[in-house]
Amino acid sequence: xxxxxxxxxxxxxxxxxxxxxxxxxxxxxxxxxxxxxxxxxxxxxxxxxxxxxxxxxxxxxxxxxxxxxxxxxxxxxxxxxxxxxxxxxxxxxxxxxxxxxxxxxxxxxxxxxxxxxxxxxxxxxxxxxxxxxxxxxxxxxxxxxxxxxxxxxxxxxxxxxxxxxxxxxxxxxxxxxxxxxxxxxxxxxxxxxxxxx
Numbered sequence: 001x002x003x004x005x006x007x008x009x010x011x012x013x014x015x016x017x018x019x020x021x022x023x024x025x026x027x028x029x030x031x032x033x034x035x036x037x038x039x040x041x042x043x044x045x046x047x048x049x050x051x052x053x054x055x056x057x058x059x060x061x062x063x064x065x066x067x068x069x070x071x072x073x074x075x076x077x078x079x080x081x082x083x084x085x086x087x088x089x090x091x092x093x094x095x096x097x098x099x100x101x102x103x104x105x106x107x108x109x110x111x112x113x114x115x116x117x118x119x120x121x122x123x124x125x126x127x128x129x130x131x132x133x134x135x136x137x138x139x140x141x142x143x144x145x146x147x148x149x150x151x152x153x154x155x156x157x158x159x160x161x162x163x164x165x166x167x168x169x170x171x172x173x174x175x176x177x178x179x180x181x182x183x184x185x186x187x188x189x190x191x192x193x194x195x196x197x
Contacts, residue, residue: 014079015072022070029069033062036080040087047091057094061087088154095157138188146181149174 009017009031020028040061044054064086072082139147152158152166160178164171 015074018065018069018072018079021066029062029066032065036083037062040083043084043087044091047088048094053094057087057090060090064090092154092157096159099157134189135185138185141188142181142184146177146184149177150181150185153178 009020009027012020012028012031014032014035017028017032021032037058041054041058044057044061045051048054048057061083065083068086072079139150142150148167149160149163152163153160158166160174161171163169164174167174169177
């Protein structure tokens with residue numbers, strides 16, 4: 001018999017799957033997709049409020065994992081933190097693209113809480129809600145001017161130059177506020193993650 005030991009991909013840790021993706025192992029990518037695809041989709045839906053666009057974002061995210069998986073190191077934080085930062089960045093790119101086509105000025109940050117899709121299971125919606133709630137809770141501790149630039153950038157998709165124009169603040173001030181806010185958020189969210197381990 002030629003049958004040799006068949007690897008059970010479901011038993012592999014995320015980092016082991018990433019190592020296999022670095023070797024161009026498609027089954028490893030499929031396993032990660034099965035493990036996290038619905039959570040990625042749920043987070044994209046929460047931000048885009050569009051199931052079709054969220055499917056495209058989800059596919060793009062996993063293509064990015066396929067291309068960049070070998071570059072991940074544990075120094076970048078937990079795998080899921082890295083993965084969801086890719087989701088966030090890709091979704092923001094999509095929001096910016098859409099904003100070029102139509103004004104999003106009337107969009108409210110809390111609209112991102114309204115999942116309209118029946119495709120998202122209650123469990124996946126709860127995970128996305130939990131991730132969103134942690135970020136929102138951490139943002140509540142920011143000074144108002146720092147919170148404003150984060151909301152405009154991360155939830156409305158504005159560039160720092162656009163934020164400066166919209167708020168009437170110098171670009172250097174916007175950049176400083178963003179840098180300080182992100183540093184505080186990183187610290188707060190790292191502490192939160194550490195408390196859960």
